[in-house]
Amino acid sequence: MGEPAVEPVPGAPAATLDLGDERALAVADYHAGIEVGLRYERGVELDSNAEKRRRRLLSLLDRTGADRVVVLGDLVHRIAEPDDADAEEVRELLAALDARSVPLTLATGNHDGGVADVFPDRIELLPSEGARVGSIGLVHGHTWPNAEALSASTLCMGHEHPSVRLTDEVGGSRVERAWLRGPLRREPFLDALGDDADELAWNDPELVVFPAFNDRSGGTWINVEGESFLAPFLPEALASGEAYLTDGTRLGPYREV
Template identity: 30%
Template sequence: MKLVTGEPAAVSGKTLMIADLHLGVELELRKQGLRFAPQHLKEAARVAALMEKTKTKRLVIVGDAKHDVRGFDAQERRMVREFVDAIGCEVTVVKGNHDSMLSGVKGLTVEPPCGIVFEGIGLVHGHAWPCDEVLARKTILCGHQHPIYSFEDSLGKWQVQCWLKASLGKGKLVVLPAFGLLAGGTRVNKEKLLGPLFAVGKARDRRAFTLYGEALGKA
């Protein structure tokens, strides 16, 4: 597995792996008075360009392909269907906590929230406890955190997306930055980390890195 320099994505063989697209999040933001144009085809274009750049032929979304936790209304369903159609390749989703009712979309394969083993890598979204087969892998790739790293000095505050890496048993855990442009983030050097692997202290020696690989510090 290789992390894509400058992008919130990883590659294994001919497969591009991303997490936390949150297609349809703009529908939720509209309820809060924030008006965003539909983003799903823009996101599809970003993915397609990245697949061309990395010469990949398949897409795996490591959870939270869509946004609405409670349901899957007609508008969000249309966005997901049009996204999949625009990508034009095999798309697999390892089910995340936002992926309710996602099964049944044509062209989309949905895997269980306990995760899968793919080309020797454990893939799990991160909101649920991984299955034994995933935990046995030397490398586990997950999402769910939307990791960002925050800075503050005399000039102000700012933040950047980051990779989060941790020790997990005899292996390592790698947390994907959120791919969705409107997905938001968790300040990994300021806030409590999400998910059972972090809650029970299994993921240790946590460190953050920029999308270009520079070390940021502990998380």
């Protein structure tokens, strides 16, 4: 048997993807320049982690030997056109990838509206509704995926930043980022696709929801009562998914963690 189409990197919020003729390192929600955003949005003053984020990604690239980097949306934090800190962080990341001759593909997220204008030639942009590369669908997750992305055997997305709060026997708690994986239900997408629903090639895909790469970006609490999901098709489209920690620990059905 060959490698799985999507293989999480142990201990990291990242996975390798089998794209057919390439092997990619995939992450979601990089949020370059987040510290500036937190300052304006919440009044939180934090030193920049830009260099640390870049080193982490490059270390994973070297560790996996991937041919390409795929970001599943929200490469930058600023929703408007990238400026100052976020643009500079992306420039330095791209320069480091150029030095390794590694291209970057971005599944356009809700924070990436200005990326095409600032980096018109260096980043391969996929539409916000997603795309299929080989047997894998790539989408950020803030909009309904298109029929092309849904025709894949595995659909990868970000946007949700899934997290769990774990408590121990003495009442202590910790927060962990998590993966969500499970069969994707077809029914929620039929109305959203409209006329395209009749042409939907359905290959019983697995949905893989990536944890956020940026550890300062918050997340959706999958095991906190009353917490709502961000993606318009969740949780309905993932009725029987399971949660995993980044170290590979299986937590069981994600709605029961």
